[in-house]
Amino acid sequence: MGRHELEYPQEALNAIRRHGERASYALKTIHTLINTAPIVHVSFNPPGSPFPVTLPMIGQMGSYARPSADVDDPLDLYLHGYVSSRFFATARNADAGALPVCVAASHVDGLVLALSPFNHSYNYRSAVLFGHAALVDDDDEKRYAMRLITDGVVPGRWENTRQTPTAAEMQSTSILRVSIVSGSAKIRDGGVKDDKHDLNDQTLCDTVWTGVVPLYSAMAEPIPTSYNKVDLPCYAAEYLDDFNRDNKEHSVAAAYK
Amino acid sequence: MGRHELEYPQEALNAIRRHGERASYALKTIHTLINTAPIVHVSFNPPGSPFPVTLPMIGQMGSYARPSADVDDPLDLYLHGYVSSRFFATARNADAGALPVCVAASHVDGLVLALSPFNHSYNYRSAVLFGHAALVDDDDEKRYAMRLITDGVVPGRWENTRQTPTAAEMQSTSILRVSIVSGSAKIRDGGVKDDKHDLNDQTLCDTVWTGVVPLYSAMAEPIPTSYNKVDLPCYAAEYLDDFNRDNKEHSVAAAYK
Numbered sequence: 001m002g003r004h005e006l007e008y009p010q011e012a013l014n015a016i017r018r019h020g021e022r023a024s025y026a027l028k029t030i031h032t033l034i035n036t037a038p039i040v041h042v043s044f045n046p047p048g049s050p051f052p053v054t055l056p057m058i059g060q061m062g063s064y065a066r067p068s069a070d071v072d073d074p075l076d077l078y079l080h081g082y083v084s085s086r087f088f089a090t091a092r093n094a095d096a097g098a099l100p101v102c103v104a105a106s107h108v109d110g111l112v113l114a115l116s117p118f119n120h121s122y123n124y125r126s127a128v129l130f131g132h133a134a135l136v137d138d139d140d141e142k143r144y145a146m147r148l149i150t151d152g153v154v155p156g157r158w159e160n161t162r163q164t165p166t167a168a169e170m171q172s173t174s175i176l177r178v179s180i181v182s183g184s185a186k187i188r189d190g191g192v193k194d195d196k197h198d199l200n201d202q203t204l205c206d207t208v209w210t211g212v213v214p215l216y217s218a219m220a221e222p223i224p225t226s227y228n229k230v231d232l233p234c235y236a237a238e239y240l241d242d243f244n245r246d247n248k249e250h251s252v253a254a255a256y257k
Numbered sequence: 258m259g260r261h262e263l264e265y266p267q268e269a270l271n272a273i274r275r276h277g278e279r280a281s282y283a284l285k286t287i288h289t290l291i292n293t294a295p296i297v298h299v300s301f302n303p304p305g306s307p308f309p310v311t312l313p314m315i316g317q318m319g320s321y322a323r324p325s326a327d328v329d330d331p332l333d334l335y336l337h338g339y340v341s342s343r344f345f346a347t348a349r350n351a352d353a354g355a356l357p358v359c360v361a362a363s364h365v366d367g368l369v370l371a372l373s374p375f376n377h378s379y380n381y382r383s384a385v386l387f388g389h390a391a392l393v394d395d396d397d398e399k400r401y402a403m404r405l406i407t408d409g410v411v412p413g414r415w416e417n418t419r420q421t422p423t424a425a426e427m428q429s430t431s432i433l434r435v436s437i438v439s440g441s442a443k444i445r446d447g448g449v450k451d452d453k454h455d456l457n458d459q460t461l462c463d464t465v466w467t468g469v470v471p472l473y474s475a476m477a478e479p480i481p482t483s484y485n486k487v488d489l490p491c492y493a494a495e496y497l498d499d500f501n502r503d504n505k506e507h508s509v510a511a512a513y514k
Contacts, residue, residue, distance in 0.1 A: 122315075199484065209490055
C-alpha cells in the first residue's frame with residue numbers, strides 16, 4: 001500500500017561513483033542521518049577566499065509550510081549555531097540572498113580490522129545535502145525552527161522549558177533555512193572483507209586478530225545544576241535510555257549485516 | 258623549562274570572532290582534535306560548481322621529513338579515504354597540483370539543558386585547518402602515511418598486520434598531503450548558563466530539569482570474524498579499554514569545568 005519512496009535525482013553533483021552498492025538517494029535515509037547527527041558540518045565559500053569554510057552547526061529537517069510533513073517528504077534544512085558574521089554577510093550579499101552550501105552528517109559505526117592494512121575500513125553512515133541557505137526573517141518561521149532544533153536535542157524539550165522566546169532572544173538567534181537542491185548517502189556495514197591470498201596465508205591467520213569493533217555514541221549519567229529541583233523527567237529519561245540502547249544495538253547489528 | 262607553545266597566527270581566515278574565550282590557536286590542541294577524531298570532514302571546490310563538496314575521510318597529522326616530530330610541532334595532514342575521481346582530477350589540475358581545502362573535526366561532549374531553549378548548548382571541541390592538498394606520489398612517503406593512518410585507527414595495528422603493501426595495494430591507495438596554512442579550535446565546556454530573570458522565576462525552577470548530559474564515543478565488545486584464530490591482542494584490548502574510560506571521563510569532566 002506504501003507509496004513509492006522519494007529519491008533525490010542522481011546527477012553530477014550528488015552521484016556516488018565508487019562502491020555504488022553503498023549509495024542511497026532516498027530522502028528518508030538522508031534526512032534521518034541528518035536528524036540523528038548531534039551536529040552537521042556546513043561548508044560555504046566566503047567571497048575572495050580560495051578556501052571553503054566549514055562550521056559545525058545543529059540541523060534538523062522540517063517544513064514550515066507543512067509542519068506535518070514526514071521525514072521522507074521534500075523538506076528544508078533548518079540550521080542553528082554560531083554562524084560567523086562573515087557567513088551572514090556572505091548570505092545577505094549572495095544572489096537572491098541565498099548562499100550555496102554543502103551540509104554533511106556522518107556516523108561511524110565500527111572499526112573493521114582486517115589481515116592487511118589495505119582492507120581495514122569503517123562501518124559508517126554518511127549523508128550530504130546541497131542547497132541554498134538564507135536567513136529566516138519571519139518570527140513565526142523562526143519559532144517553528146527553534147522548536148524543531150530544540151526538540152532535535154531532546155524530543156519534547158521545547159514544551160518543557162520556558163516559553164516563549166523573549167524579544168531579545170528572537171533578535172539574537174539566527175536561523176538559516178537551506179532549500180535543498182540535491183543529496184546522497186553512503187553506508188558501509190558488514191564484516192571484514194579480506195583477500196584470498198591473505199586468507200590462504202596460515203601464519204598470517206594464526207597471528208592477526210580480525211573482526212569488527214562496534215563504535216557508538218553514548219550518554220553518561222546526567223549531571224544536574226546546583227539549582228535544579230526536579231528529578232529527570234520521563235521524556236528525557238526515556239530518550240537517554242533509548243539513545244544508549246538503540247545506538248549500541250545499531251553498531252553491533254551493522255557488523256553482522 | 259618548556260618551550261613556548263606554538264600557535265597558528267590569527268588572521269581573517271581562522272580568527273574566532275564570537276566567544277573568543279573559547280578559541281585556541283595552539284598547534285597541540287588543534288592537531289590533537291584532528292588525530293582523535295575517527296573521521297574528519299574535508300571540503301573543496303570542484304571547478305564549475307557553485308557548491309563546495311564535503312567528504313568524510315580519515316586524517317592524521319605527521320611529518321614525513323621528520324617522523325619524530327611531536328603533535329605540537331608544525332605538521333602536515335595526511336588524508337585517506339575515498340576521494341572522488343572529481344576530487345583527484347581537481348587536485349591534479351589545481352595550481353601547482355595543490356587544492357585549497359578546509360578540514361574540520363568535531364567532538365560533542367555533552368548536552369547543556371537550560372531553563373530556556375535559548376540557553377541550551379553543547380559542550381564540544383571543534384578544530385578546523387586550512388591548507389593545500391596534493392596527491393602523494395612517492396612510495397616511501399605513501400607507506401609512511403599508510404602506517405600513520407592505520408595506527409590512528411588502533412595504535413600498533415600496522416606492525417601487527419600483514420606487511421608490506423602489495424604493488425596493487427600501493428597503486429590503488431590514494432593519499433593526500435595537506436600543507437597547512439592556518440587553523441583554529443573552539444572549545445565549550447562547563448555547566449548551564451541561565452539568565453537571571455529565569456533563575457528568579459520560581460515556578461520555572463520548580464518544573465524544568467537543568468543540567469548537563471555527558472556524551473561520548475564508546476566501543477562495544479569486539480566481534481571476531483569466522484576465521485579469526487587469536488584472542489584480542491593486548492595492544493588492541495588496552496586501546497579499547499582506554500578509549501572507553503578516557504572518553505567517558507572526559508565528557509563528565511567537561512561538564513564540571
